[in-house]
Amino acid sequence: MTLKTLGAKKAAELDQELMSEDGGFSIDQLMELAGLSVAQAVYKVHPPPTNSQSKPKILIAAGPGNNGGDGLVAARHLHHFGYTPVVYYPKPTNQPIFTGLQKQLHKLSIPFLTTPESFTSELQSADLVVDALFGFSFKPPVRAPFDSVLADIIQAKKPVLAVDIPSSWDVEGGPPGEGLVGHEFMPEFLISLTAAKPSVRWFKGERHFIGGRFLSKAIADKYGLDVPDYRGVDQIAEVEVGVKVEKL
Amino acid sequence: MTLKTLGAKKAAELDQELMSEDGGFSIDQLMELAGLSVAQAVYKVHPPPTNSQSKPKILIAAGPGNNGGDGLVAARHLHHFGYTPVVYYPKPTNQPIFTGLQKQLHKLSIPFLTTPESFTSELQSADLVVDALFGFSFKPPVRAPFDSVLADIIQAKKPVLAVDIPSSWDVEGGPPGEGLVGHEFMPEFLISLTAAKPSVRWFKGERHFIGGRFLSKAIADKYGLDVPDYRGVDQIAEVEVGVKVEKL
Secondary structure: OEEEEOOHHHHHHHHHHHOOOOOOOOHHHHHHHHHHHHHHHHHHHOOOOOOOOOOOEEEEEEOOOHHHHHHHHHHHHHHHHOOEEEEEOOOOOOOHHHHHHHHHHHHOOOOEEOOHHHHHHHHHHOOEEEEEOOOOOOOOOOOOOHHHHHHHHHHHOOOEEEEOOOOOOEOOOEOOOOOOOOOOOOOOEEEEEOOEOHHHHHOOOOEEEEEOOOOOHHHHHHHOOOOOOOOOOOOEEEEOOOOEEEEO | OEEEEOOHHHHHHHHHHHOOOOOOOOHHHHHHHHHHHHHHHHHHHOOOOOOOOOOOEEEEEEOOOHHHHHHHHHHHHHHHHOOEEEEEOOOOOOOHHHHHHHHHHHHOOOOEEOOHHHHHHHHHHOOEEEEEOOOOOOOOOOOOOHHHHHHHHHHHOOOEEEEOOOOOOEOOOEOOOOOOOOOOOOOOEEEEEOOEOHHHHHOOOOEEEEEOOOOOHHHHHHHOOOOOOOOOOOOEEEEOOOOEEEEO
């Protein structure tokens, strides 16, 4: 079995096709399903204890783009799933979907950290970190303030679920070179959105999921992808770590 | 235990509050989660056979408003869950979300029935019917062409999942009087969206679900509702049929 992956250009094309006049999707719909799949992956790797008042603390580090938006949606679902999400969103984006998602989280009394110090401090008590800083359109290097956010995450040695791509990794080339922030970054868990990206060949974590259950057979065929083997009503499908990777 | 229900005015207020400047939700987000919960309810009452190429046929009768939109979203998810959805949407609404949802379904090659005759005929081979004709804002009587759509559904004696309220029922008063279409309508299954409505006291079907997992404790408290007992990552919670109903 080989894992078929989408490069940055093709991944952007696919997103554009879904949201075209012809495709009919809105960003709200796609981000909702992507964020829901992120929350389901958290549930899979770290379910909340049953019959307990203890709610695992999930720290969501959200970047300025759509990857960050997926993280904000995930934070809402995690709240409803019985977690204590805490959000760090140092560069909020002033577009309706992002401001709307923030308001939803405020209404749920989900805390937003406001300083780098509070983020560093909250990391110590987090049960899991969601790395929703950058996705497939990331271009190196990691700029401030995200360089220190990422350095903090790496140093804290907490379990991390990376959204789409481990932040700082190049979509094709994988981890950055020695001496650069992210060179040593290896999250335990990865959730690829819509399809895995070529850099997954460098992923040596424990578990890898694919999410975003809206890919049709027709579009998958057009891009040479396989529709992931989703089960039941799951919004995520698990794929083996370390299989041969094919770039399309 | 009593089941707390929302009248039409309060239900509309709650929706408005979620979608207000302050609440931050878009209709796309709420309808996506509502429609997903409808699809999950179908899965719960009629799961597709495992390891089989046979895909149950689900006939979705969609009305002109948001209830119909929930049905269109459900059709997309049902396709991905392994069903053969077939849609009857005789009065399509020309607003971006509704035209977008239709395009998404066309891209999945989900058939849209175009005549009353084809609907009557497809009913015979359907495994289950989703009644997404009217929701809590319905005002009687049932007008053409939905009167004959509903009469057909009742006559076909197929299992029906009603979305929010059995169509033709008054949100407060329940089934219409003798001689009116819908008087004898008793769907096997009901999924209430966000909260049950007072007419649920007339529901004598087999199973009742609540869906729309976005209700916060704060808003539930404000409206005197209980947050349903959702489990795991489920988007639906089952409630007992025949419990005492309290109107708020």
